[in-house]
Amino acid sequence: MQLLHTKQELKKYLFPLISKSKTLGLVPTMGALHLGHVSLIQKAYHENEHVVVSIFVNPTQFNNADDLKKYPKTLDKDIALIKKVSPDIIIYAPSVEEIYENQVKAEKYNFEGLDVVMEGEFRAGHFDGVGTIVEELLTSIKPNRAYFGEKDFQQLQIIKKLVAIKNIPVKIIGCAIVREENGLAMSSRNERLSPKLRQRASFIYETLSTAKEKFGTKSALEVTNWVKGQFEKEEDFKLEYFQITDIDRLKPLKRKLKNKQYRAFIAVFADDVRLIDNIAL
Numbered sequence: 001m002q003l004l005h006t007k008q009e010l011k012k013y014l015f016p017l018i019s020k021s022k023t024l025g026l027v028p029t030m031g032a033l034h035l036g037h038v039s040l041i042q043k044a045y046h047e048n049e050h051v052v053v054s055i056f057v058n059p060t061q062f063n064n065a066d067d068l069k070k071y072p073k074t075l076d077k078d079i080a081l082i083k084k085v086s087p088d089i090i091i092y093a094p095s096v097e098e099i100y101e102n103q104v105k106a107e108k109y110n111f112e113g114l115d116v117v118m119e120g121e122f123r124a125g126h127f128d129g130v131g132t133i134v135e136e137l138l139t140s141i142k143p144n145r146a147y148f149g150e151k152d153f154q155q156l157q158i159i160k161k162l163v164a165i166k167n168i169p170v171k172i173i174g175c176a177i178v179r180e181e182n183g184l185a186m187s188s189r190n191e192r193l194s195p196k197l198r199q200r201a202s203f204i205y206e207t208l209s210t211a212k213e214k215f216g217t218k219s220a221l222e223v224t225n226w227v228k229g230q231f232e233k234e235e236d237f238k239l240e241y242f243q244i245t246d247i248d249r250l251k252p253l254k255r256k257l258k259n260k261q262y263r264a265f266i267a268v269f270a271d272d273v274r275l276i277d278n279i280a281l
Contacts, residue, residue, distance in 0.1 A: 004093070010092055013090065026044070026141050029053060031078050031093075032074050032078070032188035038081065045086055054141075056092075058099075075093060111131070146170050160172050184204065187276075204266065204275060243264070243266075244263070263278055
C-alpha cells in the first residue's frame with residue numbers, strides 16, 4: 001500500500017506510470033469511507049491499471065464552520081478499507097497546508113448557472129470550493145478517468161462542466177447511488193445519526209420513490225406540493241428543498257417536454273445532520 005502526503009511525493013511516484021502510458025483512475029474522497037466509496041474504488045480498480053484514492057477534507061467547500069469541524073476523520077480505517085479492495089491502490093492524503101499553502105481560498109468559476117440552484121442556493125461558495133480541489137487533483141494526478149457518485153448529481157454535472165471549461169483531458173464517470181438496506185443513500189454523515197433516526201430516514205427515499213411514481217401522471221408542481229405536505233407531517237425531518245429539474249442544465253421544471261430527462265433532488269435535516277438524495281424520473 002503506497003501512502004503519499006505531498007505533491008512532490010505524488011509527482012515522483014506517478015511519473016513513471018504516466019510515462020509508460022499506464023491507465024490511471026482517480027477516486028476523490030473526503031475520507032470517512034463507506035460502501036458507496038468502495039463501489040467507486042472497485043469500479044476504478046477494474047477499469048484501470050493503477051488507481052489513486054485521494055482523502056482530503058476540503059475546507060473551502062464547507063459554508064458552515066461547525067459542519068467542517070464535525071466532519072469525521074478516520075484515515076486509519078479508510079486505509080484498511082481501501083486495502084481490502086487491493087493493496088496496490090495508491091492513497092494520496094495531503095494536508096490543508098500542502099494543498100492551499102498559505103492561503104485557504106477557493107478559485108472563482110463560471111459554471112453557467114449549474115451552481116446557483118439547489119445546493120448552490122443554500123451553500124454559498126460550495127461549488128467554487130469543489131471546483132478548486134477537483135481541478136487541483138485532476139491536474140496534479142492526471143488520471144485517464146475520475147469516478148464520482150451520483151448521490152451528488154449536481155456536483156457531478158458541475159465537475160463535467162469544469163473539465164470542459166478548463167479543457168482537462170479526463171473522462172468523468174458517474175456511478176450509481178449505493179443505499180443502505182432501508183433505502184437511505186450511503187453517506188459519511190449517516191454515522192452522525194442516532195440508530196433510531198438512521199432507520200427512520202428511510203422516509204426520504206420512500207418519499208422520492210413515490211414522487212417518481214406520481215411524476216408519471218402529475219405535474220412537477222403537484223408532485224412538489226405533495227412532497228412538502230409529507231414532510232410537514234414529520235417531526236423528525238425538516239425539508240430544506242425539493243426540486244425537479246432537467247438533468248443537463250439543472251433548470252427547475254415548469255412544463256414537461258418529450259425526450260427530456262428529469263431528476264428529483266432533495267435536501268433534508270435530521271436533527272442537525274443534513275442529508276441529500278436524488279432519483280431519476
